[in-house]
Amino acid sequence: MRNKSIDLDKIAASLDISPSMYHYAVDRYNGISKYLESKGIKAEFYPQGSFRTGTVTRPMKNGVETDFEIDVICLLNYDKNIISAEEVKKIVGDALKENDTYRKKLQPEEDRCWTLDYAEVSGDVGLKLDVVPAVPEEPTKILKLIDLSINTEYAKKAILITDKHENSYGWLSSNPSGYGSWFDDINKKYLEIDLRQKKEKILNENKNLFDNNAKIEDVPDYYVRSSLQRVIQLLKRHRDIFFYRNGSKLKPSSVIITSLSAKIASETSPKKVDELLKYVINGLEDYCSLLKNEKPKERYDGEIPSYIKKENEKWWIPNPVDPDDNYADYWTDEHAKAFFMWISAIKRDLINPTPLNETQYINGLQTSFGKESIEKSINLTNSVSTAYTNPIEIKRPTKPWGMNIEFR
Structure with missing residues (x-):
């Protein structure tokens, strides 16, 4: 499996x-x-x-x-x-x-x-x-x-x-x-997981970047990726394909995705990529009640943090290093609806499918990232053939594809 x-x-x-x-x-x-x-x-x-x-x-x-x-x-x-x-x-x-x-x-x-x-x-x-x-x-x-x-x-x-x-x-x-330092402080506990093994792999695969006598300790942290960084990368690419195929210009900015993911990740202990992705998406989904002007449900340990707010019909996602700076300043209710529709799509495509049902699982990955991209990045040789019928050709697409979801 x-x-x-x-x-x-x-x-x-x-x-x-x-x-x-x-x-x-x-x-x-x-x-x-x-x-x-x-x-x-x-x-x-x-x-x-x-x-x-x-x-x-x-x-x-x-x-x-x-x-x-x-x-x-x-x-x-x-x-x-x-x-x-x-x-x-x-x-x-x-x-x-x-x-x-x-x-x-x-x-x-x-x-x-x-x-x-x-x-x-x-x-x-x-x-x-x-x-x-x-x-x-x-x-x-x-x-x-x-x-x-x-x-x-x-x-x-x-x-x-x-x-x-x-x-x-x-x-x-x-x-x-300052934002980078804020992110580093959250990411630190994630970066430390298997750090030595990751650096050894980078050193072995990139000999041309280091001296002949370079040791694992000589590989800088900025070449390494934590599960938090991987989750953010996956969300950004899923966003790009999702909003492209639906012909919408309402996609959330990368800084919104990075900031919200890091804030939610700061609440929990280090997890593997799939586990952290699920935790982040479930955390974001908690805020969808704001669309109905209802208070987000309380979490198991108390009131939900104000990572996303709606006050006086104004959406707020504050910059973590400048509270007066609102990342969602351009958001309308249409932007918020599109955002939470995207979160639902991630659950459908990436969170819910598991390798136990391999056809559904591979289809979810291909829907999320494109058939060609999946075939290049992971070995499907021993996987079951899929009934995937909704591809996006990353290299040479001809037109938008997939569901015609209306953002309204």
């Missing part, structure tokens, strides 16, 4: 950025940092988003896998009171344009970043590097965060990123490093 946890881990690994491409990305932004310093622009570069939390999933656009998109902060040590957001943005952009190599890769200016396109880094897989100019946050904001009970070490990492609207520039509060 198949092992569900192992299957899910392999599927998530097939969606992940490889250690060699991770190394390539780090090498690229470190190179930019050194180049800027040679131009008299001292900047600290560090990753943000899924690259920082180790939950990278290869993006999809219109059902097709696209290049990896890596976000990095370019933190300049300027005071926002003596330099404008436009000046900071253009300091970085103008320097990149002066270099032949970077100028050829530079894309048109984005609202918050400069994008460098590294096409086909490995096979047909390319890399887009989003460089986000920023300056340190004002001390008053940091003190406010601390007053709101945000961990002092998280709060101190707050920054201001440049934000362009049409031809007007401004500052936007952000704290990707």
